Amino acid sequence: MKRSELIKESQRWLDIISNNSLNDEERKQIIAETIENFRFYYNRGFLEYRKSIIEMKDQPALEWMGEGSEFEDILGRKYLDCLGGFGIYSAGIKHPKVLKAVRDQLERMPLSSQELLDPLRGALAALIGEITPGDLQYCFFINNGTDAVEGALKLARLYTGRVGFLSSIHGFHGKSMGSLSIMGKWEYREPFEPLLPQIHFVEFGDAESVEDELYKADETGKGIAAVIMEPVQGEAGAVVPPNDFWPRIRKACDEYGALLIADEVQTGLGRTGKMFGVDHWKVAPDIMCLGKALGGGVMPLSAFVSTPKIWEKMEGNPFIHTSTFGGNPLACAAGIAAINVTLEEKLPEQAAKKGLYLLSELKALQMRYPRIMKEARGLGLLLGLEFANTEIGYKIVAGLFRKGVLVAGTLTNSRTVRIEPALNIPEKYLDEILDKLEDTLKETDTEILEVKTDEELGI
Numbered sequence: 001m002k003r004s005e006l007i008k009e010s011q012r013w014l015d016i017i018s019n020n021s022l023n024d025e026e027r028k029q030i031i032a033e034t035i036e037n038f039r040f041y042y043n044r045g046f047l048e049y050r051k052s053i054i055e056m057k058d059q060p061a062l063e064w065m066g067e068g069s070e071f072e073d074i075l076g077r078k079y080l081d082c083l084g085g086f087g088i089y090s091a092g093i094k095h096p097k098v099l100k101a102v103r104d105q106l107e108r109m110p111l112s113s114q115e116l117l118d119p120l121r122g123a124l125a126a127l128i129g130e131i132t133p134g135d136l137q138y139c140f141f142i143n144n145g146t147d148a149v150e151g152a153l154k155l156a157r158l159y160t161g162r163v164g165f166l167s168s169i170h171g172f173h174g175k176s177m178g179s180l181s182i183m184g185k186w187e188y189r190e191p192f193e194p195l196l197p198q199i200h201f202v203e204f205g206d207a208e209s210v211e212d213e214l215y216k217a218d219e220t221g222k223g224i225a226a227v228i229m230e231p232v233q234g235e236a237g238a239v240v241p242p243n244d245f246w247p248r249i250r251k252a253c254d255e256y257g258a259l260l261i262a263d264e265v266q267t268g269l270g271r272t273g274k275m276f277g278v279d280h281w282k283v284a285p286d287i288m289c290l291g292k293a294l295g296g297g298v299m300p301l302s303a304f305v306s307t308p309k310i311w312e313k314m315e316g317n318p319f320i321h322t323s324t325f326g327g328n329p330l331a332c333a334a335g336i337a338a339i340n341v342t343l344e345e346k347l348p349e350q351a352a353k354k355g356l357y358l359l360s361e362l363k364a365l366q367m368r369y370p371r372i373m374k375e376a377r378g379l380g381l382l383l384g385l386e387f388a389n390t391e392i393g394y395k396i397v398a399g400l401f402r403k404g405v406l407v408a409g410t411l412t413n414s415r416t417v418r419i420e421p422a423l424n425i426p427e428k429y430l431d432e433i434l435d436k437l438e439d440t441l442k443e444t445d446t447e448i449l450e451v452k453t454d455e456e457l458g459i
């Protein structure tokens with residue numbers, strides 16, 4: 001395209017952004033263009049994968065607008081959001097208090113000069129220091145969960161002078177090189193080897209293996225810098241560890257001089273029914289990673305938090321770890337509002353109550369459809385459904401989508417389906433979701449004549 005055409009084309013999109021009364025023709029045109037743009041300029045792979053394209057073949061569903069626990073595609077079809085953007089919408093979509101804070105700050109100063117001290121960064125750090133457990137007090141802000149994990153890994157190395165990390169099989173911590181190194185899923189790791197050295201993996205929930213690995217590393221070398229775990233594995237499909245897991249790994253880390261990092265990117269701010277996942281076991285980690293819901297569902301925001309003793313290592317040269325956009329005023333305004341809403345609306349308590357109800361109903365459904373549904377599990381509103389095979393899981397996810405309920409499998413596999421609605425989802429929607437799930441289970445159970453495992457299906 002020539003310069004003049006590029007100006008015209010970008011202006012056309014600016015007009016679309018500002019236009020709240022598109023006609024049917026314009027809407028259909030946007031669908032067609034979006035598919036072409038993904039095909040030729042973004043990544044055509046998504047077109048084969050997204051159920052919003054595959055299941056709505058004639059009129060694919062395009063992201064357009066939403067509020068609370070509902071959103072609409074560009075054609076005005078309504079959906080109940082039972083996925084919560086994989087945990088970003090704990091306060092719902094477009095929470096008015098978060099929107100107002102971000103709008104007000106946008107008008108005043110959107111990003112920072114990078115030189116003056118910014119009050120919102122300090123205010124948010126203080127609030128986080130107050131709500132996090134134990135001696136956690138100091139904070140660094142960035143934009144994605146993976147950035148928070150990268151910072152936590154660097155801090156653990158800086159403080160301990162050690163190199164290695166201990167993580168969990170199927171654990172998910174992000175996809176930048178450091179986070180990828182501690183990810184317990186071969187399909188993401190393999191193409192990028194060699195990753196960070198001295199990474200050890202244990203089964204999630206197996207405290208004895210954590211103790212053994214720490215012992216072995218200690219006996220044979222300099223030991224492990226940190227053990228990093230999710231309080232409840234999210235991406236792996238809402239896997240809850242045994243009750244003694246977190247207290248035991250806390251004790252083992254203390255014994256062997258390793259730091260304990262809780263990756264609360266998905267579990268933080270009430271998702272599991274407590275403010276933080278580790279609160280279920282009254283454990284205070286040495287470093288905590290936050291993300292997703294911290295931005296109130298409006299801004300990208302993440303953080304890693306640690307104790308004054310550990311943070312001293314960051315103070316001699318405060319530029320040892322920096323980020324241009326991390327802790328920007330818009331994100332911090334959203335973070336302050338997110339904490340306010342979490343506390344004011346008692347979001348953790350809401351998650352605990354609604355989670356208990358949903359889980360017991362999901363377990364009852366599992367008993368009614370045991371041929372295809374194998375397990376319902378989770379904590380708070382981080383719930384997972386395990387199906388007999390990937391094909392069945394996909395049929396359930398797709399069937400629900402056609403009925404206007406959004407849930408999702410894990411990133412590469414639909415056998416485990418995640419349910420993560422907003423924590424303030426109106427209670428009336430819970431029964432609607434359950435009814436639609438039962439209809440979908442019934443249809444699928446009738447349709448599938450013989451249930452095979454993934455191995456038998458060659459998946």
Ligand SMILES: Cc1ncc(COP(=O)(O)O)c(C=O)c1O
Pocket residue numbers: 086143144145146147149172173174175230234235263264265266267291292
């Ligand atoms: C526990 C956990 N850590 C880290 C991440 C990575 O976050 P992001 O995708 O924002 O980089 C995720 C994302 O799902 C996560 O669930």
